Amino acid sequence: MNNAIMQIIFTFGEAIRRGTPLLLGTTGEILNEKSGSLNLGVEGTMAVGAITGALLGLATSSMFLALLGAFVGGMFCGLIYAFLTITLKANQNVTGLAITIFGSGLCLFLGETLKSTNKFPAYTTEFFNAMTSGGIPLLKDIPYIGTLLFSYNALVYIAIVIALIVWFYITKTKSGLRMRAAGENPAAADSVGINVDAERYKNIIIGSGIMGLGGVYMALFINNGLWNTDWISGYGWIAVALVIFANWSSARAIWGSYFFGLLLALKSRMPSLASAFPSILSWTTEIPTELFDALPFIVTILVLAISSMKKNKKTGSPAGLGLNYFREER
Amino acid sequence: MTTTNKDPLIKISKRQNLALGYKLLLTVGAIFLALAIGGILLACLGYNPFEFYVQLLMGNFKNASYLKLLVRTLVPLLITSLGVSLAFKMRFWNIGGEGQFIVGAIIAMTFSLLIGDSLPSPLGAIIIVLLGALGGGVYALVVALLKVKFNTNETLMTLMLNYVAIYVASYMLKTDFFAIQGQGVPSFKVIAEQLWLTEINIGKFSFDTAVFIAVALVIILFVYFRQSKQGYELNVVGDSPNTAKYAGMKVKWIIVRTMFLSGAIIGMAGALKLCGSSAGHTFSANITGGVGWTAIIVAWLAKLNPIGIFIASLLMSILERGCDFTRTSMSMNSAISDVLQGIILFTVLACDFFTGYKVTFRKKSKATVSASETQDAGTEQSDDENLSAAETAAQNVVKDDTPEQNAADEITDTSAPVQDAPPAAADETPPDEEKAEESELSPTENKQITSEGETPSQTEKIQSEEEKIPEPKDAQAEETPVETAQNAVKAEKTSSPAKKTDTKKKTPAKKTTSKATAKTTVAKKPATKKTSSKAVTSAAKTAQSQQKKSAANKTSKKSAQVKKTVKAKGGADNE
Numbered sequence: 001m002n003n004a005i006m007q008i009i010f011t012f013g014e015a016i017r018r019g020t021p022l023l024l025g026t027t028g029e030i031l032n033e034k035s036g037s038l039n040l041g042v043e044g045t046m047a048v049g050a051i052t053g054a055l056l057g058l059a060t061s062s063m064f065l066a067l068l069g070a071f072v073g074g075m076f077c078g079l080i081y082a083f084l085t086i087t088l089k090a091n092q093n094v095t096g097l098a099i100t101i102f103g104s105g106l107c108l109f110l111g112e113t114l115k116s117t118n119k120f121p122a123y124t125t126e127f128f129n130a131m132t133s134g135g136i137p138l139l140k141d142i143p144y145i146g147t148l149l150f151s152y153n154a155l156v157y158i159a160i161v162i163a164l165i166v167w168f169y170i171t172k173t174k175s176g177l178r179m180r181a182a183g184e185n186p187a188a189a190d191s192v193g194i195n196v197d198a199e200r201y202k203n204i205i206i207g208s209g210i211m212g213l214g215g216v217y218m219a220l221f222i223n224n225g226l227w228n229t230d231w232i233s234g235y236g237w238i239a240v241a242l243v244i245f246a247n248w249s250s251a252r253a254i255w256g257s258y259f260f261g262l263l264l265a266l267k268s269r270m271p272s273l274a275s276a277f278p279s280i281l282s283w284t285t286e287i288p289t290e291l292f293d294a295l296p297f298i299v300t301i302l303v304l305a306i307s308s309m310k311k312n313k314k315t316g317s318p319a320g321l322g323l324n325y326f327r328e329e330r
Numbered sequence: 331m332t333t334t335n336k337d338p339l340i341k342i343s344k345r346q347n348l349a350l351g352y353k354l355l356l357t358v359g360a361i362f363l364a365l366a367i368g369g370i371l372l373a374c375l376g377y378n379p380f381e382f383y384v385q386l387l388m389g390n391f392k393n394a395s396y397l398k399l400l401v402r403t404l405v406p407l408l409i410t411s412l413g414v415s416l417a418f419k420m421r422f423w424n425i426g427g428e429g430q431f432i433v434g435a436i437i438a439m440t441f442s443l444l445i446g447d448s449l450p451s452p453l454g455a456i457i458i459v460l461l462g463a464l465g466g467g468v469y470a471l472v473v474a475l476l477k478v479k480f481n482t483n484e485t486l487m488t489l490m491l492n493y494v495a496i497y498v499a500s501y502m503l504k505t506d507f508f509a510i511q512g513q514g515v516p517s518f519k520v521i522a523e524q525l526w527l528t529e530i531n532i533g534k535f536s537f538d539t540a541v542f543i544a545v546a547l548v549i550i551l552f553v554y555f556r557q558s559k560q561g562y563e564l565n566v567v568g569d570s571p572n573t574a575k576y577a578g579m580k581v582k583w584i585i586v587r588t589m590f591l592s593g594a595i596i597g598m599a600g601a602l603k604l605c606g607s608s609a610g611h612t613f614s615a616n617i618t619g620g621v622g623w624t625a626i627i628v629a630w631l632a633k634l635n636p637i638g639i640f641i642a643s644l645l646m647s648i649l650e651r652g653c654d655f656t657r658t659s660m661s662m663n664s665a666i667s668d669v670l671q672g673i674i675l676f677t678v679l680a681c682d683f684f685t686g687y688k689v690t691f692r693k694k695s696k697a698t699v700s701a702s703e704t705q706d707a708g709t710e711q712s713d714d715e716n717l718s719a720a721e722t723a724a725q726n727v728v729k730d731d732t733p734e735q736n737a738a739d740e741i742t743d744t745s746a747p748v749q750d751a752p753p754a755a756a757d758e759t760p761p762d763e764e765k766a767e768e769s770e771l772s773p774t775e776n777k778q779i780t781s782e783g784e785t786p787s788q789t790e791k792i793q794s795e796e797e798k799i800p801e802p803k804d805a806q807a808e809e810t811p812v813e814t815a816q817n818a819v820k821a822e823k824t825s826s827p828a829k830k831t832d833t834k835k836k837t838p839a840k841k842t843t844s845k846a847t848a849k850t851t852v853a854k855k856p857a858t859k860k861t862s863s864k865a866v867t868s869a870a871k872t873a874q875s876q877q878k879k880s881a882a883n884k885t886s887k888k889s890a891q892v893k894k895t896v897k898a899k900g901g902a903d904n905e
Contacts, residue, residue: 044672093425094679101668102669102673234493288504290500293497294493294497297490297491301490
């Protein structure tokens with residue numbers, strides 16, 4: 001029985017581990033979308049954040065520099081996106097896809113090139129220990145609950161804090177209101193003196209930086225800092241889906257991310273769970289693992305379809321989402 | 331109220347017609363700029379960029395077998411891009427090319443295995459390809475139906491459906507029906523030889539019949555967009571669904587039909603690839619090779635012009651093949667192709683701006699607004715442009731004024747919800763996305779429509795309202811009606827506190843109110859009067875009709891219904 005409980009805890013632990021990059025990506029995307037930009041470049045932005053952050057962090061063995069590198073890498077992508085869509089009024093969908101192609105390609109190219117020349121930096125042991133041995137002291141020693149809630153690395157908690165700060169910023173502060181106005185109805189916002197372009201620039205760049213953090217988490221924790229060609233493996237797209245699932249609220253994104261993380265975790269954890277509870281879960285071994293991969297998207301499709309069918313459309317989706325604003329055309 | 335004549339340092343305005351040659355020059359320049367940036371990046375990483383670009387061309391045109399590979403890469407990309415462009419033409423964001431391609435291939439694979447070798451050679455392949463097209467079309471149709479029925483966001487929907495298709499495809503490898511399990515790694519079954527596409531050999535060079543289909547599609551779509559009624563409808567729906575509706579087009583049917591065709595063409599590309607030699611006459615989980623994504627870029631690079639799509643997809647294929655070649659010849663990772671694609675797209679998107687917009691810097695001799703305006707008006711032809719240019723000038727002035735600023739402060743201080751916006755909440759963007767997306771349409775695409783005015787739906791509304799309340803067509807006095815309208819609007823706003831509390835969503839009534847106010851604010855600026863009386867007149871007209879309307883609104887709900895019918899009638903008359 002003890003083993004069974006530990007299996008459940010491990011599964012939830014895996015869910016949180018996998019949910020964290022989703023949470024960071026989603027939070028960043030919410031900042032983008034709430035200010036009116038449907039940024040489809042999450043996957044690419046995360047990839048750039050992953051490669052810049054991981055290279056810097058592994059080379060210097062500094063957690064701080066890893067995060068900084070990832071944030072700056074993400075911001076770089078955000079800057080390209082913002083400049084093209086806001087200043088040069090390029091189409092948002094196409095620009096986002098270009099960011100994804102460019103970012104994923106850059107990550108792959110740099111990683112492969114360094115790997116093939118044996119220059120790819122590896123974890124130093126102390127850095128590895130510092131990264132993985134996380135958790136909140138004392139609290140994590142509580143049996144079961146401690147392991148379940150307080151035993152993760154720092155970035156897990158940083159992600160939650162970031163999500164809460166973003167939620168507070170969007171819903172409770174004045175500048176958050178300005179930013180929402182720019183996303184809901186840019187023409188109206190402009191007419192009351194809000195600088196729509198500045199609002200969008202600011203939120204896109206910061207949001208993309210947060211996505212970059214999600215990328216470095218993928219590189220250093222999910223892939224343990226070992227290079228493989230599929231570092232981000234579609235998490236960026238799941239983040240785009242999660243924004244809808246979370247109804248554009250980063251607070252709701254917290255549990256949404258862990259729920260999606262659970263779906264992803266079940267893929268690898270299902271066999272051990274089934275062996276821990278043979279009587280109830282033995283049928284699950286029949287489920288193809290692809291179903292777990294596809295579940296986040298299927299769930300999102302259902303959420304998207306059902307929420308659009310509702311009579312009272314109380315969605316958090318900004319009205320100006322995906323639309324560029326050109327003052328002369330209002 | 332003080333008005334300053336100071337222009338912003340950089341002024342951006344819309345440009346209407348730019349010579350085709352000029353556009354091409356800009357695009358080619360952008361591509362070379364991208365290649366230069368890529369070269370610098372390569373040089374930083376220690377590669378010789380000149381050698382790289384030479385190798386890149388070598389990888390495509392060295393000999394016939396490389397050319398054959400190029401054609402094999404090109405065909406699926408070309409067909410998929412054409413399919414995508416069909417949906418893009420009406421501003422329907424079908425980014426589900428990847429999924430529709432896979433579904434087309436899955437359906438084709440399923441029926442190939444069912445049919446086996448029971449059908450003679452060309453007939454079997456034709457049936458399989460048609461079934462694949464049907465599969466892709468139905469997959470896209472689902473999204474279109476949700477869109478017209480519930481206004482579900484098609485961008486996100488098609489995106490999500492891509493992944494469902496991808497995981498279904500990877501699951502297929504585990505089934506006995508599609509794959510040979512046996513010892514070791516399972517592999518997909520090869521379809522019967524009767525279903526293969528005919529291969530045409532010219533020495534070492536060979537290609538299959540899919541090439542003819544691709545070329546035929548380029549021509550068909552070129553004619554379809556330019557000459558057919560349906561192609562024209564696409565333009566109108568893309569530009570303004572309301573215009574299309576008032577003109578008597580069945581917008582929903584057009585969306586459903588076009589989306590089905592778009593998905594069908596993409597699904598056909600999948601089926602053709604399955605039956606062709608490039609995929610080895612069998613299925614694989616990554617059968618698309620990413621064409622669903624690249625196609626979006628190709629279509630956009632080409633401005634949805636079928637001939638342009640051919641050139642752009644050729645360019646992307648050359649890039650892809652060439653980078654694949656450098657992987658062995660320069661021991662370089664082929665991901666550089668993605669990086670270069672991305673950079674090319676960045677520069678082309680950036681140069682698009684200069685074809686669609688004009689950037690003017692502030693003149694050194696403190697030019698007045700009117701001076702710069704008349705100059706603008708001189709260079710451009712249509713009346714509408716005069717109007718919009720004048721409005722810009724007015725808005726520039728508006729920005730410098732203080733009352734709005736105060737309003738802004740008030741709003742933020744009370745931290746009221748966004749929708750509870752001040753009178754100037756100019757909600758001219760209708761709830762659906764189409765209207766604002768108009769802005770992105772390149773000028774050449776919709777010359778027919780631009781002649782109707784800046785926002786057809788809006789002008790029609792005004793017209794219909796004028797029909798309801800007989801009024802002198804032209805506003806004689808400019809100042810007085812505007813001000814009275816303003817007062818009326820204000821009065822209405824205060825007299826309906828219920829509306830204010832009901833802040834959740836913009837009610838239609840509120841929308842019109844705010845619109846009227848926005849126009850009024852434009853009109854009341856003295857600066858505009860001398861620059862373009864047209865703008866003022868139109869604004870005054872709006873205000874006048876709005877004034878009457880606000881009165882009507884107050885009386886009963888019934889009037890709203892009447893208005894609706896009148897509006898529809900007005901629209902029809904207008905056409």
